[in-house]
Amino acid sequence: MVVAVLWGGNFIALDQGLGHFPPFFFAGLRFAVLLPVLLFVPRPQVKWRWLIGYGLFFGTLQFAFLFVAMEIGMPTGLASLVQQASAPFTVVLGALLLREKLTPVQLLGISAAVLGMVAIGWHRAQTATLLPLLITVCGAFSWALGNLCSRKAEAPNPLHLTLWIAIVPPLPMFTASTLVEGPSTGWHALTTVLDSPTGIAALTGLAYTSLLATVIGSGLWTTLLGRYPASTVAPFSLLVPVVGFSTAWLLLGERPHPFELAAGAVVVGGVLLGSARINRRRAALEPAPV
Template sequence: MTNRDRLIGLAVVVLWGLNFLAIHIGLEHFPPFFFAGLRFVVIAIPVLLFVPRPRVPWKWLLLYGLGFGILQFAFLFTAMRAGMPTGLSSLVLQSSAPFTVLLGAIFLRERLRGIQLAGIAVAIAGVAVIGWDRSHHAALLPVLLTLLGGLGWAFGNIGSRLAAAQSENVNPLHLTLWMAVVPPIPMFTLSVLTEGPTTGWNDLISSFSSTGWPAFAALAYIVLLGTIAGSGLWTYLMARYPAGMVAPLSLAVPVVGIPASWVFLHETPTALSLIGAAIVLAGAFTATSPGRRIARPAETTRRVEKDSDLVDA
């Protein structure tokens, strides 16, 4: 991975680390499934009207939207609403990185270099240090729900990579925007079935008040910076590099999420958590270090097209 693209990865890390604060604020105003549907529908409507659909197979676009948009946020928002601490959520959700590496090896037959395996191992060790130190702050069910959210994100990573690889010159931003078309109907259906047909809409109406502006500020951040900017840059990286090289970058998100939760939500991190965060950052950089030769985008596309044929078989 080039230094420029590693800086892009770090920008995504910062955007997504702060995104957990916005999610926390939004969930104080809206029920989880409704909030998840709302964050995507405000993107989906203008996308359907003004953005041309990228010429990628529908099956991979649907997999991208199912994993990244539906499963990840249905489980994550439910976990946080059930009491999962914001900083710890930013950590546990990064289970998507080893999940993505595993799925990439299984379905895309991606080969990992020794230095990548070492970096992933170091990063996972850092995650384990923070998780062990902070596990007493959350009950078991919210942790398990967040892990399932990480697995959903991993499937979304595979879907975005396959979608981008099977179309020449695909626009990563257009792909990200069209991913947002998939989640709204399933999310609002889940909201009606589990949260009630009017609960979310009543909360939305009540937010149009002098005390409701934080909810809209949080929604704006999630939509513009967390989803459009962050996910668009992430899709660019996933299309350019093997999943096993990009996914470990997400392990650095808690390095931003935990301190941000400390400053704004008074979730005080311990010294051991800070040491673990430093270990995660070192491992993520090691796992994304450049190899002897960086594959050109066309070469990457041909390789993933061949692997996707194996998936179809």
Template sequence: MTNRDRLLGLAVVVLWGLNFLAIHVGLEHFPPFFFAGLRFAVIAIPVLIFVPRPQVPWRWLLLYGVGFGILQFAFLFTAMREGMPTGLSSLVLQASAPFTVLLGALFLRERLRGIQLAGIAVAMAGMGVIGWDRAHHAALLPLLLTILGGLGWAFGNIGSRLAAAESGPGVNPLHLTLWMAVVPPLPMFALSALTEGSTTGWRDLTSSFSVHGWPAYAALAYIVLLGTIAGSGLWTYLMSRYAAGTVAPLSLMVPVVGIAASWMFLHEVPSVLSLVGAVIVIAGAFTATAAGRRSGGTTAPASREDATPEAAEIREHGESSANAARAFGARPQPVEV
């Protein structure tokens, strides 16, 4: 990965870490399904009018939108509304990293090594430690919902990778992210109407136009502009350029920002056992994802330039994209170097 792309990855880490504070504020004003639909509806309306649809198959765009937009945030917002601590949510959601590795091996034919399986096992053990701690101090359901949110995120990662594999390097990552936002609003509003009441969310939206309601709109603006458009756009760019096992470890730094911000602004103090579990999860997930960069052996480079880490990772991405295309009946595209 180039130094510029590493900096872009760190920017995503900060944006997404602080995003959990904005989610916390928004959920104090809106029910979870309605809030999830609202955050994407604000993006989807102008996108449908002004942004051309990227030339990617609808099935991968829908997989991206359902996984990243619907499943992730339906589970995450519900978990946080039911009492999942903000900082701990930012950690547990990173279950998406080992999930992405497993799904990449299953659907994209990315090679999976023994050390990656060991890392996944360690990460699951860390989740078990956190679950044990939660079971003794609070309800376990919010934790399980957050883990399911991480699984949804992983499916979204696979959808964006498959879209890039079939469409080639010409697809605009920002356009892909923006059009992903078109998928969640109607299903989320329908879920809200069925489970939260047909008028509850809209009534809360109207009542937020007050002196005391401005934090709800500030939170919504942050989530839409910085958390979704900027953060997800950069993430989609990185996922389209590098193998899933290369990009996924970056998300493991999000909890550092999320837990620190929650401690500073919300006065959330995690238990010692939860912190131990957090370290275990991050160590295991990092092992599971970072180890994939060198899986499958090496090939002698044709030149000095081909021997650089950046060139090696571009070659790896090209192989996995072609494998994904063949696995799903798509025509493989050349990778731009």
């Protein structure tokens, strides 16, 4: 739930960052600022293919798709919702590729959460164009593939894995920025950040998305994926749009419709059902009353 709060607020940070930086450059900068930290952090003892796969799918493609979608008109609150399609993607891929089993209660909870998410998406999609929605869904699928790479990595120290994926996104992101946005556009935005009226907000957004969302949020998420099945952890990401809608309402004036609030309650209830395996495991470990 802490991760959901951090990631839900992250969409406000992304909105502020994209108000000043072009999307591909901002996506690369998000991870490039973490590279000096790696001088003091040992490389995680995992196979290179899972480290690079996690960095490619979770760190590179997910945010490339998301940032472009937001840049071309994806509303902040709706982006926080559609991105959580990664949860059912992760559950399905985990069952197909990792042979993880689902309980009937989990299936019921996940189905309810997805139903609530689809209802909000359908309602929001009435005022949004199709292309940003499709691009955001591509980002969600990339996130799901990254979740599986993280789980397969089985990192002894998940925080080290989260930090070391920072070696992957900068090069492809800055290359894409040079080819698509222009060789000097991003660097000009960086060198003039303190002189721009949107610069301070963009730097604050960069700090939030790099430290709170990536280091702390993704570090906790990676830890959870290492301890519990993907089908147990992934549904919690469906809480992110509830936080995203709330923060977008308070800070950006994006007021949710009562229908969306009701559907959000269905999402929360579905997540609680989807996490039933954790609750039963905890109950089994507690001593019986004497």
